[in-house]
Amino acid sequence: MSKNLVRPQSISGFAEYLPAEQRAAQQLQDKIRRHFELYGFTPIETPAVERLEVLLAKGGDTDKEMFLLQRLDPDAEAEAKLGLHYDLTVPFARYVAQHFGQLTFPFKRYQMQPCWRGERPQEGRFRQFMQCDIDVVALDKLALSFDSEIPLVAWEVLKSLEIGDFDFRISNRKITQGYLQGLGLPENVPLAVVTRWLDKLEKIGPDKVKEELVKLGLEQPEKALALAQIQTRDLSFADKVSALGIEHPSLTQGLEELTTVMERLFAEHQQGFLVDLSVTRGLDYYTGSVYEIRWNEHPGLGSIGAGGRYDDLAGNYTNHHLPGVGLSLGFTRIFSKLKAQLPPPTPTQVLVTWLEPEAAKSRQIASQLRARGINTESYHESAKLNKQLQYASRKQIPYVLFEADMEIKDLRSGVQQPVDLNTWQPL
Secondary structure, eight states: OOOOOOOOOOOTTBOOOOHHHHHHHHHHHHHHHHHHHHTTOEEOOOOSEEEHHHHTTTOTTGGGTOOEEOOSOTTSOOOOOEEEOSSSHHHHHHHHHHTGGGOOSSEEEEEEEEEEOOOOOBTTBOSEEEEEEEEEEOSSOOOTHHHHHHHHHHHHHHHHTTOOOEEEEEEEHHHHHHHHHHHTOOTTSOHHHHHHHHHTHHHHOHHHHHHHHHHHTOSOHHHHHHHHTOEESSTTHHHHHHTTTOOOHHHHHHHHHHHHHHHHHHHHOTTTEEEETTOOOSOTTEEEEEEEEEETTOGGGOEEEEEEEESOTTTTTOSSOOOEEEEEEEHHHHHHHHTTSOOOSOOOOEEEOOOSSSSHHHHHHHHHHHHTTOOEEEOSSOOOHHHHHHHHHHTTOSEEEETTTTEEEETTTOOEEEOOTTTOOOO
16 A cells, blocks of 8 residues: 655755754854853753743834744634744743842843744744853842953853854944934934844945935935944053044943953953944843944844843843843854864774674673773674674764774774773773
């Protein structure tokens, strides 16, 4: 009887890895997790699904990209409307509000989970993707020192992943907002719209940004561009802004905050950070420091990390005032370019052959090596030696231990020698 076969095919925009890739991804995630915990961040995990009223509370265009959950059973009882979370910030906000009485503030958390967005797949953009987030949230007041700690953690994570050259760009939204207000922004021109165009300076160029600012009715677009074009790898950004001749209390406060943050960052990693006053981030809930990370080797990839400070993380879910600062690393976007640098496709370090009629000796040797922390497989059946060696070679297992004569062979170098199970270590 013939079967109706369904063609096995993955869905565009949903990453799926072969064993070697999955192992590499897990190893990199372990590195990230380790760095987060070195700074005292504790892990949490929230459900993939949230109520729509929670996901939509922040506003914006998120509803256009959201995946909704619907049961196929037409007879099922009506349930609350649910959706897959599109980032980890909104679920974190709900989590803090819900568990407020059980948390110690400042609360330092990290979260490494998939997110889902219904956008068109392309380079660096996926419908399902892993994010690695760190945030610090406090009750009523959050120390400015965390605005420099968050970038330090992320910088060390990216260095440990050995991704090469990247620019860690930092600004403060109070600078941009205060400058534009001091410039005399027309009442009918929304501040958020102007900052979003300035944030696109590198992507579309100054001429296009100026054109859009003129359309908005901004009378001095050149002055706005002059601020956004300031970039420094030292503290001279403050003098460059002052030289533009614009004054406003918010501008002054933003410059003071950014100077304090950058003093620590430059002291620890002088060339690791770039002050870029075009960075404002498009999300309106950022209120102070803002971060954006660009991978110089892959300029078309978009940002591989971003974040900033917000005055009230969970204001849509609680009356408690909970300011915070955080950053998200786009793991799937980063890994899409790191897959070429893969380790062997198996964690196995040694294959113990099975040549004798019974498997007892092979399994005993394998158990003894595992007890010493050496990843070991015992071959699964008595078979010709060439077949077992071929298996080890295809899986890129570096060592084969011949149980009959107690010798071990390094398949990479071809060297074979006697082995002492009590002292031998793989290289």
